[in-house]
Amino acid sequence: MFTAFRDHIEKNFPQLLSKPGIVACSGGVDSVVLAHLCTQTGMQISLAHCNFRLRGSDSEEDELFVKKLAEQLDIPQFITHFDTNEYAAAHKLSIQMAARELRYQWFAELMDKEELSWVLTAHHLDDSLETFLINLSRGTGIEGLSGIPPDSNGIIRPLLAFSRAEILQYAREQGIKWREDSSNEETKYLRNKIRHELVPVLKELHPTFLENFRKTQVFLSESAQILSDYTAQLKENLFVPYHQGYKISISSLQELDPLRGYLYELFKEYGFHSWNVMEALLTAMSGKEIHSKTHRLI
Amino acid sequence: MFTAFRDHIEKNFPQLLSKPGIVACSGGVDSVVLAHLCTQTGMQISLAHCNFRLRGSDSEEDELFVKKLAEQLDIPQFITHFDTNEYAAAHKLSIQMAARELRYQWFAELMDKEELSWVLTAHHLDDSLETFLINLSRGTGIEGLSGIPPDSNGIIRPLLAFSRAEILQYAREQGIKWREDSSNEETKYLRNKIRHELVPVLKELHPTFLENFRKTQVFLSESAQILSDYTAQLKENLFVPYHQGYKISISSLQELDPLRGYLYELFKEYGFHSWNVMEALLTAMSGKEIHSKTHRLI
Structure with missing residues (x-):
């Protein structure tokens, strides 16, 4: 795997070889292996560990484990503590979303302060498949x-x-x-169901299912990228800067087909789902305003 | 379900209410229910049944069943017989692909000869989910x-x-x-595995999984439609008619990013996968030709 990893970095992420950065390390097998692979590849890394204080002594032992790993690999370490429960309550977020926000905010501060150029996380192909299936189960695009x-x-x-x-x-x-994640079996019901009941059957459908899935992900990302470029071009024609916002001709919008698909693409970055925009189009004569969290259509 | 069906037709397929057409009927529960729903809705339908002669007396009994159904519903019937095995051997197709070709060819002839405007098939949401998962297992876009x-x-x-x-x-x-499909348990290994082992777990992931999947399908079709419209526009700029074919500037192609994604979209209808096109681009100086089944890049 080391050779495959090094080739993958050289081919797809050469910027990791010339500047220093952070490896986000929980102490779990994925991030510990990532730290080992990076040092072996000669990348200039520091370990960054968040102690979310959610699992009592387990959280403290994870922190200790990452400290020792950094010493063993002879690289710098950054460790921080969060009161995740308090942050979640204050911002009306789930614990998981709160931890995510806190983590990524801290990474950004750390990169800025320490003049580091990138953060690596240890998400792998099975994580991506689980995310795909969770989104599929909820309905998605x-x-x-x-x-x-x-x-x-x-x-x-x-x-x-x-x-x-x-x-x-x-x-x-x-x-x-590595450290086993003690939260795994308790809090991640959906991921565990997918991991233990769904993915094994999917893998039985085709001998190279996971590799095929990796290709599917690449194809879909490329299509999504093309769609997004096209939308950007369309916007240049349709969205005319006006005061602090844009003026958009409703009759030009109405010519788009499939209308809802186009409206979704055009307005998603402003927090409007196409249903809001459809409503705005239909009630355009009435002067009614449609609001998203950050924007309004008038 | 009748009311929902009628509303669905009126909203999405009003053309079915004004002209006569065919319902493809195997004798299975899906197509028999479809025939009943159509007559109840007042649509002017005939039943069309293909006897593929693949399952001995079962095939004959299916045919008889559809004849009786047409009499019972008091509507015209068209029945044809195929030597599917022979056609598959002659055209080097799987039995399933041969049956599919024969069926759709016959539908086209029938519509033409009898001046009928549409064919209905009884594919339902679970079929669509199974197809989605089969394609996913193989790798897809x-x-x-x-x-x-x-x-x-x-x-x-x-x-x-x-x-x-x-x-x-x-x-x-x-x-x-209705008639139970006797081929179900024998030949459709993949679909049965999906139906009995995979889909039940997916449905446990979310209380309205199947309805969410239906929305996902609509979103994806709309995105695919937009991609395809965009590709058509791009082609008008990039593909310059020349002799019997097109002249395409290689340097314009090479500016596209993500290159492989664009090449796939631009060349798929000619039977080229983007890898062929990539090869052609890279070897363009050598005068090498790249062939698909129907076209060549020179």
Whole structure:
């Protein structure tokens, strides 16, 4: 796996080889293997660990484990503590969403303060499949099926090209130690159902299911990218800057077919779902306003 | 279900109410329910049944059943016989693909000869989910995940908005009789695995999984439609008519990003997968020709 990892970095993320960055490390097998692979590849990494204080002594032992790993690999470490429960309550977020916000905010501050250029997270191909299936179960569009992005604004996920099985095998071969995530069985009902009941059957459907899924993700991301470029072009024609906003000709919009599909693409970045926009179009004569969290259509 | 069916037709396929057409009827519960719903809605239908002669006396009994159904509903019937095995051997097709070709060729001839305007097939939402999962297991792009199209060149599938459970329930409530498909358990390994092992777990992931999947299919079809419109526009700029073909500037192609995604969209209708086109671009200087089944790039 080391050779495949190094080739993958050289080909797809060469910027990781020339500048220093962070590996987000929980202490679980994925992020510990990622840290090992990065140091072996000669990348200049620091470990960053968030202690969310959600699992009592387990949280403290995870933190201690990451400290020791950094010493063992002889690299810098950054550790922070959050009162996740308090933040979630204050911002009316689920614990999971609160942890996510806190983590990514801290990464951004850390990169800025320490002059680091990138953050790596250890999401892998099975994570991406689980996300695909969760989004599918809820109803979704092409972005929801395009999986976890390999590169989103400096947060890079080089293990998305690898499966959980490959990562585990590498850890065992190399005698790498890790911490089992004690939250796994308790809080991640949906992911566990998918992991233990759904994915094994999917893998039985085709001998190279996971590899085929990886290709599907690439195809869908490319289609999503093309759609997004096209939408940007359309906007240049349709959205005419006007005061602090845009003036948009309703009759031009109404010529688009399939109308709802186009409206979704054109207005999603402003927090409007196409139903809002449809309503605005239909009531355009009445002067009614339609609001999203951040914008309004008048 | 009758009311929902009638509303669905009036809203989405009003053309079915003004002209006569065909209902493809195997004798299975889906197509028999479809025939009943159509006559109740007042649509002017004939039944069309293909006897593929693949299942001995079962095939003959299916044919007899459809004849009686047409008499009972007091509508015209068209029945044809195929030597499917011979056709498959002669055209080097799988039995399933051969049956499919024979069926759709015959429908086209029948529509032409009898001056009928449409064919209905009884594919439903669960069929669409199974197709989605089969394509997913093989690796696919947005079209492969857009499911069975509700309307493809006059072949219309009005039951795609309904689930297998709804259709069965309607048949039982109305005392409708049907023939069990004896090929089901033998030849359709993949579909049966999906139906009995995969879909039940998916449905446990979300209380309205199937309805959410229906929305996903609509979103994906709309995105695919927009992509296809955009590709058509791009082609008008990039493909310059020249002799019997087109002249395409390689340097304009090479500016497209993501290149492979664009090449796939631009060349798929000519039977080229983007890898062929990539090869052609890279070897363009050498004068090498790249062939698809129907076209060549020189």
